[in-house]
Amino acid sequence: MKKGILYLNQFFGQIGGEDKADFAPVIKEGVVGAGLLLNNLLEDAEITHTVICGDNYMGSNEKEAVEEILGFLEDKEFDIFFAGPAFQAGRYGNASGVICKAVKEKFNVPVVTSMHEENPGVDMFKKDVYILIGGDSAAKMRKDMPKMANFGNKLLKNEEIKGAEAEGYYPRGIRLEVFLEDETPASERAVNMLLKKINGEPYVSELPIPKLERVPIADKVDLKTAKVALATSGGIVPVDNPDRIQSASATRWGRYNIAGLDKLPNRKSDGFKTIHAGYDPAAADSDPNVCLPLDALRAYEKEGRIGEIHDYFYSTVGTGTTEAEARRMAQEIVVHLKEDDVNAVVLTAT
Numbered sequence: 001m002k003k004g005i006l007y008l009n010q011f012f013g014q015i016g017g018e019d020k021a022d023f024a025p026v027i028k029e030g031v032v033g034a035g036l037l038l039n040n041l042l043e044d045a046e047i048t049h050t051v052i053c054g055d056n057y058m059g060s061n062e063k064e065a066v067e068e069i070l071g072f073l074e075d076k077e078f079d080i081f082f083a084g085p086a087f088q089a090g091r092y093g094n095a096s097g098v099i100c101k102a103v104k105e106k107f108n109v110p111v112v113t114s115m116h117e118e119n120p121g122v123d124m125f126k127k128d129v130y131i132l133i134g135g136d137s138a139a140k141m142r143k144d145m146p147k148m149a150n151f152g153n154k155l156l157k158n159e160e161i162k163g164a165e166a167e168g169y170y171p172r173g174i175r176l177e178v179f180l181e182d183e184t185p186a187s188e189r190a191v192n193m194l195l196k197k198i199n200g201e202p203y204v205s206e207l208p209i210p211k212l213e214r215v216p217i218a219d220k221v222d223l224k225t226a227k228v229a230l231a232t233s234g235g236i237v238p239v240d241n242p243d244r245i246q247s248a249s250a251t252r253w254g255r256y257n258i259a260g261l262d263k264l265p266n267r268k269s270d271g272f273k274t275i276h277a278g279y280d281p282a283a284a285d286s287d288p289n290v291c292l293p294l295d296a297l298r299a300y301e302k303e304g305r306i307g308e309i310h311d312y313f314y315s316t317v318g319t320g321t322t323e324a325e326a327r328r329m330a331q332e333i334v335v336h337l338k339e340d341d342v343n344a345v346v347l348t349a350t
Contacts, residue, residue: 001044001045001046002044002045002046002079002080002156003045003046003047003048003076003077003078003079003080004042004045004046004047004048004078004079004080004081004082004152005047005048005049005050005051005073005076005078005080005081005082006031006032006035006038006047006049006050006051006081006082006083007050007051007052007053007069007081007082007083007084007095007096007099007100008032008033008034008035008050008051008052008083008084009052009053009054009055009089009091009092009095010023010052010053010054010055012033012034012138013032013033013034013050013052014032014033015052015054018277020054021054021055021056021057021091021280022054022056022057022060022280023052023053023054023057024053024054024057024065024068025051025052025053025057025065025068025069025072026051026052026053027049027050027051027052027069027072027073028049028050028051028052029048029049030047030048030049030050031047031050032050032052033050034141034145035047035050037141037142037145038082038145038148038149041145041146041149041150042149042152042153042156043153043156044153044156044157045079045080045152045153045156047082048076048078049072049076049078051069051072051073051099053065053069053095053099055089055091055092055095056091056279056280058091058094058095058098058099059091059094059095062098065099066098066099066102069099069102069103070102070103070106073103073106073107078107078109079109079110079156080109080110080111080112080152080155080156081100081103081104081107081109081110081111081112082111082112082113082148082152083095083096083097083099083100083111083112083113084096084113084114084115084134084144084148085113085114085115085132085134085135085140085141085144085145085148086113086114086115086116086119086121086134087115087116087119087134087135087136087137087138087140087144088115088116088118088119088136088137088249088320088322089119089319089320090119090120090121090278090318090319090320091278091319092121093115093119093120093121093122093124094120094121094124096113096115096121097113097121097124097125097128097129097131098125100112100113100125100128100129101125101128101129104128104129110130110152110155110156111129111130112129112130112132112148112151112152112155113129113130113131113132113148114131114132114133114134114144114147114148115131115132115133115134116133116134116135116136117133117170118136118322118323122170126169126170126171126172126173127172127173130151130169130172131169131170132144132147132148132151132168132169132170133147133168133169133170134147147168151167151168151169154167163178171208189206193205193206221343221344223305223306223307223344224304224305224306224307225307226306226307226308226343226344227307227308227309227310227340227341227342227343227344228297228306228307228308228309228310228342228343228344228345228346229309229310229312229313229314229337229340229342229344229345229346230258230292230293230294230297230309230310230313230314230345230346230348231313231314231315231333231345231346231347231348232291232292232313232314232315232316232347232348232349233315233316233317233318233321233347233348233349233350234274234276234279234284234291234292234315234317234318234348234349234350235247235274235275235276235284235291235315235316235317236264236272236273236274236284236288236291236292236313236315237254237256237272237273237274237275237315238256238271238272239267239270239271239272239273241275242254245275245315245316245317246317247275247276247277247317247319248276248277248278248317248319248320248321249319249320249321249322249325250316250317250318250320250321250325250329251321251325251329252316252329253314253315253316253329253332253333254314254315254316255312255313255314255333255336256272256312256313256314256315257311257312258294258309258311258312258313259311261294261298262294262295262298263289263294263295263298264287264288264289264292264294264295265288266285266286266287266288267285271288272288272292273285273288274288274291275317276317276318276319276350277317277319278317278318278319278320278350279350291348291350292313292315292348293346293348294309294313297309297346307343310337310340310342311340312336312340314333314336316329318349318350
């Protein structure tokens with residue numbers, strides 16, 4: 001019987017929710033939480049240990065967390081390493097990619113994880129590890145876990161691993177020679193594709209080129225005469241969150257007046273707070289200027305380094321928010337910026 005190890009975050013490892021996101025790594029014997037389904041689906045292998053780590057701990061202490069986990073694995077026998085699935089959770093996706101890459105490099109065993117296409121971990125780690133195409137939430141667990149198990153079974157049996165489309169993982173930028181059974185020569189295949197293209201018929205290129213969104217560089221701005229606006233994906237809002245911006249997977253944004261304020265007052269002063277679910281809110285609730293630096297920009301304004309600060313700032317939440325929603329919200333915000341003759345925007349994250 002072959003052996004596998006599974007990595008889970010604090011939630012799926014049954015440690016706790018966001019309040020336990022700073023949980024330091026541990027390793028437990030046997031199967032924990034979400035690993036039960038994976039273990040039942042593996043054919044000639046079993047999950048012997050489960051590694052659990054808080055998403056914030058991994059994000060804030062990556063080097064230490066990786067060293068701790070690799071240390072846990074030093075005396076363990078295992079043939080494969082799984083992580084997740086991480087769905088659309090950005091911190092979980094990052095953690096899964098980080099530890100899979102480290103385990104692969106250290107122990108030279110196959111590693112498998114799963115993420116939704118909007119998870120930033122996909123672009124960060126798809127060249128390094130197998131990332132299966134997964135759902136956007138834990139509700140898709142019953143579909144994602146079988147995919148991880150089936151792919152893991154193939155790896156453990158040393159079966160031929162086909163291309164990304166056939167196996168259901170994200171393309172890794174690795175090109176391999178494939179010999180077609182019908183032995184149709186490349187010249188004939190190329191002509192057939194050309195004819196389909198000319199006739200408007202569907203066809204699939206044998207050499208797909210990644211589509212990269214090209215954003216033109218903005219024109220130079222003279223900050224000493226510019227009107228500068230503040231914007232953030234850090235979830236800074238008035239204490240009553242009047243626009244009901246979601247704490248994750250946001251589809252809403254807000255516009256808030258800061259005219260005459262030298263700095264943002266905190267929630268204790270009936271001012272501003274963060275509603276972001278992706279980081280510890282203590283610092284931003286105590287002083288929202290650490291996330292939206294109005295105080296620093298006011299100092300620059302008084303020193304003449306910038307012309308003026310726009311009377312409004314713009315806010316939403318980044319964690320779990322899809323690129324499509326972020327693009328739509330940005331396009332809506334830009335309308336206001338243009339109407340108010342804003343020349344530049346300082347966009348802060350977390």
